[in-house]
Each structure stands twice: as C-alpha cells, then as structure tokens.
Amino acid sequence: MSIDRRSHTPVYRQLANLIREGIRSGQYPAGGFLPSEATLAQEYGVGRDAVRKALALLRAEGRVTTERGERSRVRPELERVEIQLSAGDAVIGRMPDEPERGRLGLDEGVPIFEIHHRDGTIEVLPADRTKLTVPA
Amino acid sequence: MSIDRRSHTPVYRQLANLIREGIRSGQYPAGGFLPSEATLAQEYGVGRDAVRKALALLRAEGRVTTERGERSRVRPELERVEIQLSAGDAVIGRMPDEPERGRLGLDEGVPIFEIHHRDGTIEVLPADRTKLTVPA
DNA sequence: TACTATTTGTTCGTATGTATA
C-alpha cells in the first residue's frame, strides 16, 4: 500500500493510516522509534508537512509521542491499574484541556475519567493507565 | 489579556488559552460560531497558521467543531445518557483512531468507553454523551 | 439554475528557534 495522489483522502491522512497500520503490524514496534520526519517524507514520497500532520493525528489518538529533537516514538500500551468502583458512583470521560494536561503530566491523546462519588467528591484519573471494575 | 511575543509559550497555545477562556466566560457562547480564521488572525494580530493550530488544539479537546466552509462552532455540552454498569463489568477509556471515529460518527476530541462485560462482549460508547453509573 | 463571495482545507515554501546526540 502506498500514497494515492488522486484519492480524495488527503495525503497526510493516507500517511497516518499507513503508519498506524505499520504500528499495528509490528513494522514499527511499540516503544521503538519511528523514522525521522525527513526519512518518512522521502520513503513515502510526500512533503514534510504531510508527515508532521500525520504524526499530529497519531499523537491526538495517543498512538505516538514526540519530543523535540528526538524522533517520534510508538507509544506502548501501559499497564492499567484496576480501580474498583463503589455503589452510587458515576463516571464520565472527557479530554483534559491543555493546562490540565500539563498539570496531570499526561501525554497527548489521553482521556481522563471523572469518578463522581456519592459523597460529592470527584476523582480524576488518567484513562490510559486505569481500568474501572464493578465489584460483584 | 493578549498575545505576548516574548513569552516562551508559543503564540498558537496562547491563542488557544485566550479562546478557551472566551468560551468559559461566555464571550463565545456554547453552540455559537467563533469569528472566522481571518478575523481571529486580525483581531489577535497573528498569522492564520497560529489560528488554525489553536483551533486544532481546541478541537482535540472537544471544545469546538469545524466544518469546511463554515466558521468553527463552540461545542455545546451534550445530554448524557445514563448507562448502568453491571457486577463484573470492566471499563477502559481511549481515543478512537480516525477510521473508527468516522464509523462511529464522533467529533474530534471525543473519547470512547469500552465496557467489557462478564460474558466477554465489548460495548463501545461515545464518552461525550454517556454517564456510567454503578447501581446501589 | 448559475454565479459570487466567504470560509475552511490542503500543500508548498521559507526562515528561525531549540533540544538532542
């Protein structure tokens, strides 16, 4: 599979699909580095802008992380801590805004759980390392 | 408050903060349209690129939606349907990837709940219109 | 129907800043 210039799907979205598939298939192993933006651009025959936009999409999906000066990395699946919910709890999910994301030290593309306890307190948990369970 | 060119915080992030605050304060009412990109660029004295990046941040947070040919809109808080969890259920939260997001008809910046039932079935729900509850 | 104006989307180009190796 490669980039189809005549497709109505934008180049950077096609590229994101290709890279995502490469991650799923193991071509780009979890925890490992992706090729540099320049390399990806050359390998797939697209501009650097398309590469950066594709990576931005994958970051927003929580699939890759990028740090300045380093090649992007495939985000490994994290161990999830089991949190037991209690009777009367209510849970909503949402994305943190940027300041909140910074405070909580979360990567891009990581949702949060808000657990509303019966006593009115609200517990905020990162959804990428949490599994909520309902006791029997 | 306005853009500080000497700040280390990038212009587009400062602008996202300003618009987010404008949404929170009611200057940009929920469900209403934001000014056009060109207008925002002129009003805040930044390039269109900075405006588009700021809007992209807010979209990824689920705060605004954008459709081609139309000005961006402040995403209203949706009514949440209450879903009762059952004993033995487990819940994780994650972002959908792009194809999945299209299939489910979700806006950007909307996480999904995966409810793993005791019988092995998995229920996928949009987190922006769902509230999970634990029965007493 | 047809046309125009507005608006967002995509792509490329260029330059500069900053972190890492």
Place this chain on the structure above:
DNA sequence: GTATACATACGAACAAATAGT
C-alpha cells in the same frame, strides 16, 4: 562545537464546501 531533528511562525496559492444572490 557541529550536525541532526523537531517546533514555531508567516505567507502564498489553490481546492472544496457553504450560503446567499
């Protein structure tokens, strides 16, 4: 100190969708 690599920012041109005339 140099080279590599990612981040930010501006501008320009054109495509595509929308709304109204």
